[in-house]
Amino acid sequence: MLSHKTKYALKALLYLAQQPENHISKTIEISEGANIPKKFLEQILLDLKRGHFVSSKQGKFGGYYLLKSKEDITLAEIHRYFDGAIALLPCASINFYEPCSDCKNEADCLLRHGLIAIRDETLKAMQGITIASLEKK
Amino acid sequence: MLSHKTKYALKALLYLAQQPENHISKTIEISEGANIPKKFLEQILLDLKRGHFVSSKQGKFGGYYLLKSKEDITLAEIHRYFDGAIALLPCASINFYEPCSDCKNEADCLLRHGLIAIRDETLKAMQGITIASLEKK
DNA sequence: CTAAACTCTACTATTTTTATAGAATTAATT
DNA sequence: AATTAATTCTATAAAAATAGTAGAGTTTAG
Known part of the structure; x- marks a missing residue:
């Protein structure tokens, strides 16, 4: 949220x-x-x-x-700027990566791959929403 | 997150x-x-x-x-059960809908449509991740 | 000089999150 | 019946994040 x-x-x-x-x-x-x-x-x-x-x-x-043109301000940017990572866990984040303290071995973490897939889809969607695109609905 | x-x-x-x-x-x-x-x-x-x-x-x-089979437990379900709405705002949520207190007229809210689009994509992705699918990575 | 605006620092109240403590209950075994 | 080992329940607490508010300071136009 x-x-x-x-x-x-x-x-x-x-x-x-x-x-x-x-x-x-x-x-x-x-x-x-x-x-x-x-x-x-x-x-x-x-x-x-x-x-x-x-x-x-x-x-x-x-x-x-x-300052930026409304076509160039994306939901993804604003989310990252104020709320941080778009990924569901820091270990799956591009810009806010952190390892989980409870993760014994990140390479073996079964959750992480799924969350990276979600992140990729969400990020793509959020990069498609701009201030200008919101205006046109 | x-x-x-x-x-x-x-x-x-x-x-x-x-x-x-x-x-x-x-x-x-x-x-x-x-x-x-x-x-x-x-x-x-x-x-x-x-x-x-x-x-x-x-x-x-x-x-x-x-109790449920691992093929039938989705990330979407677990997210909703513990963390609530998948949408980015309550006004864009299916299961946790609430109007925004600061929204003068929901029909005219420019944000909402974009957030519903994001929700649809995220939800679809999250429904595709099951406990069983996580195991197979 | 004054009015009207942004700027900055600090503070506070509330809520949510992340747990922990300890007593009660249940069931298998001896 | 007593013991042991497990879940279950209620209450509490510490820490962090969120959502603001207060008030003084700075800048600029006229």
Whole structure:
């Protein structure tokens, strides 16, 4: 499951994607437009900025806008950025690999291969979902 | 990601599946064989029993054994039983549906359709993984 | 200089997860 | 009937993650 944070991040990105070209959105507008708690959203937007998904203008009349194009922001990326691994166990993860502490011998682990297969399918599906593709439904 | 509980459940089921026909396994054997904390495993085996995945014999020389055949226990089922929804949000879930509290109008939610597509693919993949299929890798 | 916005650090409350403890019950054997 | 070895049940607790909130600081336009 997605955390609220990831859900809110996706909703915020969608909101920004739907604004006119060169438009700058204030946090309060995104908060009200997408129904996200304002103070929580502030943190999330800063995170999105650190991840180079959005950029901001400070000071009066400042706000946020998409940095990456909406065609290039995938669900897979956002999930990894906020919630981490897409695989069901760290030992089956590409970007967040860690061996299981209870695994006697990873090469003999019967679970791992199945989970890698799931990961491959899920990842492919999640890479196919972009902010732009979500808009078109 | 899977919780430790779900991972341990899968490992315990795999352990049971690998025993000879009509064999009964004590908790301590499963615990040591699959490297799962014994007291935690007790709870998990009771859960698996309540879910009719395994059955048990009480008293001396008692223990656990598979109730469902290993071909009929899927990753999807075990995930749902222990960790709940396979979908990334409750609003996209079949078995654990709940509306999002922050969703103004579910029909207009741009996220939901994408997440349903992911769910369909993930579910199909997870239904294809059984305890028996895991054994054969 | 002031207003309005983002930025940053810290904190807190709640929930979930990951177990552990110990008593009760059941069943086979002696 | 007593003993032993196993499951079963209830309660508890420590740790981690989640979901926020508070408030001061910084930046910029006018």
